[in-house]
Amino acid sequence: MNKQHRVMVAGGTGLVGSALVRRLHAGGYANVLAPTRQTLDVADAAAVRAYLQQHQPDVLFIAAAKVGGIQANNTHRADFLLDNLRIQTSLIGGAHEAGIQRLMFLGSSCIYPRMAVQPITEDALLTGPLEPTNEPYAVAKIAGIKLCEAMAHQHGRAYVSVMPTNLYGPGDHYDLATSHVLPALIRKVHEAKQRGEAAVPVWGTGTPRREFLFVDDLADACVYLMEQAYAGPLLNIGTGEDISICELTELVMSVVGHTGHLQFDTSQPDGTPRKLLDVSRLTALGWQARTSMREGIALAYADYLARFG
Numbered sequence: 001m002n003k004q005h006r007v008m009v010a011g012g013t014g015l016v017g018s019a020l021v022r023r024l025h026a027g028g029y030a031n032v033l034a035p036t037r038q039t040l041d042v043a044d045a046a047a048v049r050a051y052l053q054q055h056q057p058d059v060l061f062i063a064a065a066k067v068g069g070i071q072a073n074n075t076h077r078a079d080f081l082l083d084n085l086r087i088q089t090s091l092i093g094g095a096h097e098a099g100i101q102r103l104m105f106l107g108s109s110c111i112y113p114r115m116a117v118q119p120i121t122e123d124a125l126l127t128g129p130l131e132p133t134n135e136p137y138a139v140a141k142i143a144g145i146k147l148c149e150a151m152a153h154q155h156g157r158a159y160v161s162v163m164p165t166n167l168y169g170p171g172d173h174y175d176l177a178t179s180h181v182l183p184a185l186i187r188k189v190h191e192a193k194q195r196g197e198a199a200v201p202v203w204g205t206g207t208p209r210r211e212f213l214f215v216d217d218l219a220d221a222c223v224y225l226m227e228q229a230y231a232g233p234l235l236n237i238g239t240g241e242d243i244s245i246c247e248l249t250e251l252v253m254s255v256v257g258h259t260g261h262l263q264f265d266t267s268q269p270d271g272t273p274r275k276l277l278d279v280s281r282l283t284a285l286g287w288q289a290r291t292s293m294r295e296g297i298a299l300a301y302a303d304y305l306a307r308f309g
C-alpha cells in the first residue's frame with residue numbers, strides 16, 4: 001500500500017474505522033473512501049458488490065462489524081452471529097469479485113479458546129472450546145479469518161487477518177448495556193463523581209484480566225503492516241500487558257479524579273478469566289504500541305467530556 005492508492009475503510013465511522021481514517025489522512029493518503037451507513041449498507045451483498053465495482057479501491061480495510069460488550073454479546077447472540085457473517089461475507093466475497101487484491105480483516109482476541117495458554121499465540125486458534133458469553137461473535141470472526149485464508153489459498157489474494165485485543169479511545173460507545181468495560185467505567189466513574197457517590201458499580205468479581213490497546217495505536221499498526229505489504233498468517237495486535245478489572249477501575253478513578261470504592265455486581269458474568277495476547281510476531285515485524293494506559297484513558301475521557309460532559 002502506498003499514498004497513491006485508493007484505500008477503502010469499511011466501517012469507517014466506527015471506533016476502529018474512524019481511527020484508521022485519521023491515521024491514513026495523517027499519513028498523507030488523499031484517496032480514502034469511508035462510506036457512511038447511509039451511503040452503503042455493508043451487510044447488503046449486492047450493494048457492496050456494486051460499490052466495490054464502481055469505486056475499485058486498491059486496498060480494503062474491514063473494520064465494519066457488529067460489536068459490543070459482554071452483556072450485548074451474551075444476549076443478542078443470533079444478531080452477533082448473523083450480522084457479522086453477512087457483513088464479512090459481502091465484503092470479502094465482494095472484494096474478490098471486484099478484483100481487489102489486498103484486504104485486511106479485523107477480528108478480535110475472543111476468537112481464541114477460553115482456556116488458551118497465556119499470553120495467547122496465534123497458533124492457539126481452534127485448539128479448544130470458546131468462551132460461551134461471546135461464542136457467536138467469535139465463530140463469525142473465525143469464519144472471516146478462514147475465508148481470507150481460503151481466498152489467499154485458492155485465488156492468490158493477499159487477504160490478511162489481524163486480531164486486536166480489547167480496544168478503546170475517541171469515538172467509543174458509552175451505552176452501559178452494550179458497551180465494553182473501559183468506556184462503561186469511564187462513564188460510571190464520571191457519573192459517580194458528579195453525583196457525589198462513593199460507590200462505583202463494577203460487573204462481576206473484578207478479578208478477570210484484560211489487555212487494552214488505544215485505538216489510534218491499532219490503526220497505526222494496521223497501516224504499518226499494509227505499507228510493509230504484510231501477507232503472512234493471522235497476526236495478534238496488542239500491548240503484551242494486561243490489568244485486572246479492579247486495577248483498571250482504580251486507574252480510571254485516578255484519571256477522572258474520583259475517590260471512592262468499588263461495588264461488585266456478581267450477578268453479571270466475568271467472562272473469560274484472562275485474555276492477554278502474545279505479540280512477539282508483531283514485535284518481530286518492527287511495531288509496538290506507544291500510548292500508555294493512563295495517557296489513553298485521559299484521551300478517551302477528554303473525548304467523553306467533549307461529547308457528553
Ligand code: GDP
Pocket residue numbers: 068069070071110134166176178179180181182184185201202203204205208210245268269270271272
Ligand atoms: P469481554 O472482554 O468480552 O469480557 O468484554 P467486556 O469489555 O464487556 O468485559 C470485560 C470484563 O469487564 C468482564 O469481566 C466484565 O464483567 C467486566 N466489567 C466490569 N464492569 C463492567 C461494565 O460496566 N461493563 C462491561 N461491559 N464489563 C464490565
